Amino acid sequence: MNHLKFPANIAKLFILFSFLMSFLFFGCTKKFPEDKNISGVNYTLLNQDSTKVNFPSDFKGHILVITFIYTNCPDICPMTTHNMQEVQKKLADEGIHDVQFAAMSFDPNRDTPKVLKEYAEVRDMKLNNFVFLTGNKKDVDSILHEFDFIAIPGDTTFVDKTHPVYFFTHTDKLFLVDKKGRIRTSFRGSKVNSQKLISDIKSLEN
């Protein structure tokens, strides 16, 4: 009877080995569960200096941390841009400078390059590897669609004829795009875990 136990043990070992391999495989791939390639699209946008930016091709070869904002947002969007600013500083302190940061407006009618530049200046933002983007509404909406980012304007009220007031209900996310233009993962923008984001950036660097 003993000779029958040997195949049984082998079978158990095989099951254990398969389980371990599955764990290793899915464990690794789960680190970056999202993987959408956006390198095939191309849009011409403007940065805060009114310089043309080809999106996303101008960022190819760099890791890109990107979010979508509107500058009339007083609470959530500034939290997100501030979090990105903090990560930008931490990476710079570690000598990592080739990561690009971008905040693209989903309210292009109000967020002109001049408005975006002033938004950056009053916050003392370092624009060496941080860019603010705007564009025509159609292109902006297409890019939002690529990222599954939703921004819905609310009703407009008027304080007077020249002062419309409206706000957006919007997705609260920032995205990590790899050097080949693939969206690899996303974070809650206003409450991002900076250490996790930096760790993921470093994983993509290697």
Add this chain to the structure above:
Amino acid sequence: MTFVLAFIMLLNFHSQKIDVENAWLRPANKGMNSALYFKVNNNSNIPDTLLKVTSNIAGLIQLHESYLTKGMMGMREVKYVVFKAHSTFTFKEGGYHVMLLFLKKNLKPNSSEIFFLHFKNSGTLKIKALVKKG
């Protein structure tokens, strides 16, 4: 003697009813929006209500609440905020805040601004808020 004690207690009562700490607001440019945050301590035995905030730095000031709905963040005006007796309430990022619209000047980091908080029971409280990055 009883009268003096009662007077001192009354003074003490009035000085501790409502106090505000850690007031700050975000940097922003003239014509744009910002948000004011602070912590309210209601030390009295009765609830109190913040009815409005005034200041000469904004064209319009509203009480607002940010909220999460179906994975998205929204914002809505609230007409007033009630503070329970002996409670602390924080106007904070991603939650309740004072919305400052149509700013009349640039708000640069490390500057400060004056605001008036109008309470139903405690009257008007003048506060100084620091502009800081966030």
